Amino acid sequence: MQIYLIKKQKNRIYKSEAMVLAVSGKKLTHDEKGAPLVDEGFVSISDTKNYWACAFSDRPVGIDIEELSRSVSPSVVKRLHEAERKYLEPLSEGSSEWKEELLTIWTRKESYAKFTGKGLAEGFRSFCVLDEWQDTLETKLFSGRYKGLIYSSTEEAEIRETAYDAPMNKSALEAGADILDMFGCSASTLKKKLLGRGYTEEEAGEAVDKLLERGFLNDSEYARSLAQKYTARGYSSRRIELELKRKGVSPEDAREEAVKHREGDRQRAEAAAEKLLKGADPDQKLKTKIAGKLSSLGYETSIVYDIIQKLN
Numbered sequence: 230m231q232i233y234l235i236k237k238q239k240n241r242i243y244k245s246e247a248m249v250l251a252v253s254g255k256k257l258t259h260d261e262k263g264a265p266l267v268d269e270g271f272v273s274i275s276d277t278k279n280y281w282a283c284a285f286s287d288r289p290v291g292i293d294i295e296e297l298s299r300s301v302s303p304s305v306v307k308r309l310h311e312a313e314r315k316y317l318e319p320l321s322e323g324s325s326e327w328k329e330e331l332l333t334i335w336t337r338k339e340s341y342a343k344f345t346g347k348g349l350a351e352g353f354r355s356f357c358v359l360d361e362w363q364d365t366l367e368t369k370l371f372s373g374r375y376k377g378l379i380y381s382s383t384e385e386a387e388i389r390e391t392a393y394d395a396p397m398n399k400s401a402l403e404a405g406a407d408i409l410d411m412f413g414c415s416a417s418t419l420k421k422k423l424l425g426r427g428y429t430e431e432e433a434g435e436a437v438d439k440l441l442e443r444g445f446l447n448d449s450e451y452a453r454s455l456a457q458k459y460t461a462r463g464y465s466s467r468r469i470e471l472e473l474k475r476k477g478v479s480p481e482d483a484r485e486e487a488v489k490h491r492e493g494d495r496q497r498a499e500a501a502a503e504k505l506l507k508g509a510d511p512d513q514k515l516k517t518k519i520a521g522k523l524s525s526l527g528y529e530t531s532i533v534y535d536i537i538q539k540l541n
Contacts, residue, residue, distance in 0.1 A: 230284060230285065230286040230288075230290060230385070230386045230387070231253075231284070231285045231286075231386070231387050231389065232282060232283070232284045232285075232292065232386050232387065232388045232389065233252045233253070233282065233283045233284075233285075233389050233391045234280065234281075234282050234294075234388060234389065234390045234391065235248065235252075235280065235281045235282075235390075235391050235392070235393045236279060236280055236390075237276075237278070237279050237280060237281060237395070238395065238427045239425075239426055239427045240397055240398055240399070240404070240426045240427050241395035241396065241397055241398060241427060242395055242396050242397070242398050243276070243281060243393075243395050245257055245265070245274050245276075245281075245283070247395075248281060248283070248393055248395075249265075249267065249272070249274075249283060251393060252283065252389075252391055252393070253267075253283075253285060255267040255268060255269065255272075255285075256268055257272070264343075264346065267285070270285055270286060270287045271285070271286050271287070271288060271289050271290050272284065272285055272286075272290070273290045273291050273292040273340075273343045273344075274292070275292050275293045275294045275339070276294070277294060277295065277296045277299070278296065279296060280294055280296065281393075282294045284386070289344055289345075289346065290343075290344060291339075291340040291341060291342065291343030291344030291345070292340055292343065293335075293336045293337075293339035293340040293343070294336070295332045295335065295336050297328075297329065297332065299332065301328050301331055301332065303322055303323065305331065305335070306331065308353045308354065309334065309338075309353060309354065310353070310354055310355070310356060310357040310358075311354075312357045312359060313334050313357055313358070313359060316330070316334075316359060317330060317331060317334075334358060334359075337358035338353050338356075338358050341356070341358055397427065397428065400432075400436070401423055401428040401432040401433055401435065401436035402435075402436045402439055402440070404423060404426060404428070404436070405419055405423055405433075405436040405437065405440055405446075406440065406445065408422055408423075409440065409445055409446065413451050413454065413455075414451065414476070414477060415448050415451055415452075415476060415477035415478050415479075416437050416440075416441060416446055416448055416477075417477045417479070418476065418477030419436075419437055419440070419446065420433045420434065420437050421477075423436060423437075448478060448479065448482055449482060451476075451478065452473055452478045452482045452483060452485075452486045453486060455472070455473055455476060455478070455486075456469050456473065456486045456487070456489070456490060459472055460490055460493070460497065462526075463497050463498075463500065463501040463504075463526050464497075464526055464527055465494050465497065465498065465526055465527035465528045465529070465532075466487045466488065466490045466491040466493075466494055466527075467487070467527045467528075467529070468526055468527025468528075469483075469486070469487045469490055469527075470483045470484055470486075470487035471527065473486060473487070494528065494529075494532060495532055497526075498523055498526070498528045498532050498533070498536055499536060501522060501523060501526060502519050502522075502523065502536050502540070505518060505519050505522055506519065506540070511540035516537050516540060519536075519537065519540070520533050520537050523536065
């Protein structure tokens with residue numbers, strides 16, 4: 230029996246028909262109940278958000294794989310066999326041990342239902358998969374962030390962790406446009422986001438270039454809109470420059486945009502101080518609070534000191 234295990238990548242299309250053909254050269258079809266079939270032998274398939282597993286054998290086979298990070302509802306227990314529910318009773322509901330044991334039982338039941346060919350029609354309450362079943366069915370347990378059990382007759386299994394280059398669900402250009410629709414960003418930030426979604430350096434670079442050419446991406450305009458937002462928050466020109474750089478704006482564009490707002494530094498600092506003062510007498514505690522706020526907004530020490538002195 231051969232088992233293929235594939236770790237999925239973000240934003241890609243995974244179709245079992247294409248994956249079975251890629252790893253085995255076999256054509257995958259389905260019977261009237263939806264169970265998978267291949268032209269020779271037997272096949273069973275299971276997948277999660279991050280993994281895809283497929284078992285091939287010349288005998289009936291069932292496979293199920295579950296990630297340990299999966300969220301498990303306590304209501305699932307009600308669907309188990311009475312003996313399995315009693316087995317879980319001593320464990321603290323929702324604990325890591327309870328969750329791991331429940332997932333182990335669940336993978337055994339899913340695998341066995343596929344192994345028998347009866348699927349879910351048999352009903353999970355009608356059979357038990359505790360220790361007494363282990364003499365007749367082979368169990369394999371994957372370790373790490375995922376857990377999987379493969380049921381078959383006592384047949385040795387060869388597990389192959391396989392790479393699969395699945396197609397992206399969108400082109401880099403489409404994905405880049407979607408990102409810009411949701412929120413603005415700089416060219417460098419957009420490229421990083423595309424790389425983080427699994428696109429190649431070439432794909433991400435071409436998408437950014439095309440969006441720049443078509444006017445959908447404009448670093449100068451992005452820097453200008455951000456600077457306006459930050460001046461409304463009372464930021465100093467120095468803080469504006471810093472924030473623009475953090476947002477991926479080039480140092481040159483960030484500096485150029487910040488210079489435009491330098492003359493208004495004192496006026497914004499005074500407005501911020503007045504907002505905190507609210508007409509109250511400026512005692513030492515309030516002065517300290519105002520000085521701290523102005524410093525956090527990025528104003529130079531000389532401006533902060535001058536404003537505090539004028540509060541006397």
